[in-house]
Amino acid sequence: MAEIQAALAAAEQQYQALAAQQLALDLTRGKPGPEQLGLSDAMDGILDGDYRSASGVDVRNYGGLEGLVEAREFFGGWLDANTEETLAGGNSSLTLMYTVMDLAMNQGLRGLESAWGNADVVKFLCPVPGYDRHFAICEHLGIEMITVPLLDSGPDMDEVEKLVQSDPAIKGIWCVPRFSNPTGCVYSADTVQRIARLPALASDNFIVMWDNAYAVHSLSADATTLPPLWPACREAGTCDGVFMFGSTSKVTHAGAGVAFLASSPDNLAALTKHQSYSTIGPDKINQLRHLRFLQDDATVARHMAAHADIIRPRFEAVLSKLEAELAGEDMGTWTRPEGGYFISFDAPAGTASEIVKLAADIGVKLTPAGATFPYGEDPQDSNIRLAPTFPSLEELEQAMEAFVCCVKLACLRKAAS
Numbered sequence: 001m002a003e004i005q006a007a008l009a010a011a012e013q014q015y016q017a018l019a020a021q022q023l024a025l026d027l028t029r030g031k032p033g034p035e036q037l038g039l040s041d042a043m044d045g046i047l048d049g050d051y052r053s054a055s056g057v058d059v060r061n062y063g064g065l066e067g068l069v070e071a072r073e074f075f076g077g078w079l080d081a082n083t084e085e086t087l088a089g090g091n092s093s094l095t096l097m098y099t100v101m102d103l104a105m106n107q108g109l110r111g112l113e114s115a116w117g118n119a120d121v122v123k124f125l126c127p128v129p130g131y132d133r134h135f136a137i138c139e140h141l142g143i144e145m146i147t148v149p150l151l152d153s154g155p156d157m158d159e160v161e162k163l164v165q166s167d168p169a170i171k172g173i174w175c176v177p178r179f180s181n182p183t184g185c186v187y188s189a190d191t192v193q194r195i196a197r198l199p200a201l202a203s204d205n206f207i208v209m210w211d212n213a214y215a216v217h218s219l220s221a222d223a224t225t226l227p228p229l230w231p232a233c234r235e236a237g238t239c240d241g242v243f244m245f246g247s248t249s250k251v252t253h254a255g256a257g258v259a260f261l262a263s264s265p266d267n268l269a270a271l272t273k274h275q276s277y278s279t280i281g282p283d284k285i286n287q288l289r290h291l292r293f294l295q296d297d298a299t300v301a302r303h304m305a306a307h308a309d310i311i312r313p314r315f316e317a318v319l320s321k322l323e324a325e326l327a328g329e330d331m332g333t334w335t336r337p338e339g340g341y342f343i344s345f346d347a348p349a350g351t352a353s354e355i356v357k358l359a360a361d362i363g364v365k366l367t368p369a370g371a372t373f374p375y376g377e378d379p380q381d382s383n384i385r386l387a388p389t390f391p392s393l394e395e396l397e398q399a400m401e402a403f404v405c406c407v408k409l410a411c412l413r414k415a416a417s
Contacts, residue, residue: 001416002192015362016407017195023363025399030181030341032254032389035310039303043293059284065272070260071287077297078215079244080228081262087271089282093247093259098137098208100243100261103274104171105141109240109267114205116143116171125163125173127155129344129372129383131181134174134211145374146170150180157194161201178226179214182344182385184337189227196232199241203308210244216304217250218339219312230262235372248290250341251304258290263377308339312401314388314396315362318343321400323334328362331411343386351410352381359404362401387392 051060053068067088076086089096105122108115116122122143126135127150133369138145146163149156154177159340164170175195177187187195188289210229233239240263248257263271313339322334322345335344347355350371359366367385370376386403388396 004412004415008260008406008416010404011412012410013068015358015409018402018405021363023398023402024364025363025391025395025402027387027391027396027399027403028365028367029390030250031390032250032307033310033390033392036250036307036389037253038260039306039310040293043289044254046289047285051288053284053288053291057284059288062280064281064284065276065279066268067260067282068284068291070291071260074291074294075246075258075260078246079260079262080230081244084090084265084379085230085239085268086260086262087268088258088260088287090259091247091255091257092222092285093211093213093245093249093261094133095411096245096259096261097134097211097243097245099275100209100271101137101141102144103271104205105143107274109205109207109270111321116205119169121169123167123170125155125160125170126374127174128374129182129378129385130174130329131176131211132367132371132376134209135374143171144169147374150183152185154185154195156182158190160198161194164198164202164206171205172207172209173198175208175210176214177210177229179210179217179337179340181213181340182342182383183335184340184342184344185335186224187224189333192227192229192264193232193337195236196229196242197236199238200236202241206241208242210242212244212246214250214340215246216300217307217341218304219308219315220338221305223338240266248294251300251307252290252293256286258287299383311389313393314391315343315383315394317396318386318388318400321397321404325404326372327406329408329411331407341387341389343388345384345386346382347384347407348411348414349380349382351407351414352384354410354413355384355403355406358409359402360405362402364406366403 054070071088072086073083076083105116123146124138124143124144126147128147148159233242246260247259326332332347356369358365370378372383372385
């Protein structure tokens with residue numbers, strides 16, 4: 001106990017010294033930093049007065065609800081889908097996800113009789129820890145969320161398959177398959193195959209929401225690849241039960257990218273009919289300038305390597321600080337992602353909320369404890385999502401100094417109580 005008290009006194013002293021610095025640091029959201037955004041500034045003016053797509057479309061005008069055919073072909077390739085299976089939209093994949101969920105809930109993918117909302121209870125599977133905005137969509141639409149563990153290989157598929165076969169109220173599952181938010185795991189080949197077969201095991205109108213947000217966002221050229229889902233869906237005959245999403249939000253300009261999705265032709269027909277009541281078409285000028293800027297897969301690879309060169313030192317700074325200060329101390333565990341935008345930190349049970357509060361009190365904003373769980377309720381009060389990309393390297397090092405101090409202080413206070 002004397003050793004704990006001495007360590008606690010040292011942590012308290014360091015915490016007060018950090019408080020005196022009047023920090024103002026933010027590790028809450030996975031946003032690209034200014035250097036990353038600058039990589040795409042050449043898009044400005046790239047059209048140079050030429051507003052015709054390769055197929056002859058004047059992109060300044062109305063129409064083309066499914067997006068430019070060239071954009072559908074190009075971005076469909078990111079999802080292993082054909083042009084006719086792909087829709088290119090506006091700047092937000094979250095908008096597309098919400099639209100699909102709202103359609104399935106209220107109008108139905110196959111007409112009103114297929115709407116989930118006809119039932120008294122609608123449920124959705126949510127691998128945890130996971131993405132808070134996915135959970136927010138479900139909560140907003142009144143869909144009950146059921147958690148399943150997220151393993152290194154992806155969702156616990158034994159649990160997922162058991163649940164969908166036993167409960168017909170379960171109508172879907174959220175998936176972030178490569179560099180998952182926040183753990184950074186990459187779904188294994190077995191997991192991808194089992195997810196492809198899932199709509200055949202589940203109740204009618206079940207859908208997989210496959211948010212492949214980090215498809216090209218690796219930190220190194222040899223990062224783990226994701227086995228393709230769509231060929232497995234074709235083989236299983238489940239394409240009607242899957243929607244795949246992607247965007248350039250963290251590839252080009254985050255607030256002015258291109259979002260896209262792929263699904264079966266029948267699903268796309270239902271979705272575009274639904275969208276036709278609210279829009280005449282997406283921003284085709286933006287789609288065209290992205291096509292001219294990104295050009296081909298080789299150009300995308302070079303562009304994303306430049307992103308990686310900027311953010312890799314930030315990930316390394318976070319991981320090296322955690323290793324140096326907390327490894328072997330029983331004060332938490334953390335993931336070591338090969339890509340994406342986050343590091344997942346699991347504090348000892350019952351301390352995450354206190355760590356977040358301690359950090360906030362000295363000017364370091366962290367994602368709220370519980371944000372990676374439905375309804376903001378982490379039953380272990382353990383998980384904290386760290387977002388290293390937006391701060392400068394100097395700011396990040398300051399923030400991690402404070403974070404580690406707060407972890408130590410919360411853990412030592414609990415041990416001494």
